[in-house]
Amino acid sequence: MNSSVSLLEFDFGKKQSGKDWQIINDGVMGGLSDGEAFLSKEAIIFEGKISLENNGGFSSLKSAFDEYDLSNYNHIEICYKSNDYQIGLTFETSYYWFQPYYKFLLKPTNGEWRTEKIKLSDFDQIRIGSKTGRKLKDSVKDQIVRIGFITSEKRAGDFYLEVDYLRFTEKDGI
Numbered sequence: 001m002n003s004s005v006s007l008l009e010f011d012f013g014k015k016q017s018g019k020d021w022q023i024i025n026d027g028v029m030g031g032l033s034d035g036e037a038f039l040s041k042e043a044i045i046f047e048g049k050i051s052l053e054n055n056g057g058f059s060s061l062k063s064a065f066d067e068y069d070l071s072n073y074n075h076i077e078i079c080y081k082s083n084d085y086q087i088g089l090t091f092e093t094s095y096y097w098f099q100p101y102y103k104f105l106l107k108p109t110n111g112e113w114r115t116e117k118i119k120l121s122d123f124d125q126i127r128i129g130s131k132t133g134r135k136l137k138d139s140v141k142d143q144i145v146r147i148g149f150i151t152s153e154k155r156a157g158d159f160y161l162e163v164d165y166l167r168f169t170e171k172d173g174i
Helices: 138-143
Strands: 009-011 022-025 034-039 044-050 059-062 075-082 087-092 101-106 114-119 124-127 130-135 146-151 157-169
Touching (some): 022 034, 075 101
Antiparallel strands (some): 009 157, 075 114, 075 157, 087 101, 101 124, 124 130
């Protein structure tokens, strides 16, 4: 595992984690959506406009590929605010975009800060275009290669997500 990455916490504000995170828009498949991300003093901001033209419909913000071993963690805590556009928090287990990944849908906050503690076992496996019904199991928590966010509605419009931190926690610990 890359020693420069602390899996205990991605602090996007104070520690400016996220400098190596990247935007991947639907343009990779011909779409016209536009997303961007930047670090403020308090958080990472992921915002843009989703377009459905040319079969578009998504924008994503992803960490660099690495070996993210989550086997010692059972929860993730996120402090964020968003508009009314649904965003998913994702874990990828493959370097190939077309392979299944795991996603948890964050509740829109209508501009209010929210802190949510999520069980890693509540992440659903997603195949491109559909949900498989499988949950993230302990047996694959050591196979995570990328963490990210993705717009989760195929609806034209503006989206906004601001994340202060992501913090991984043990079963009953902090």
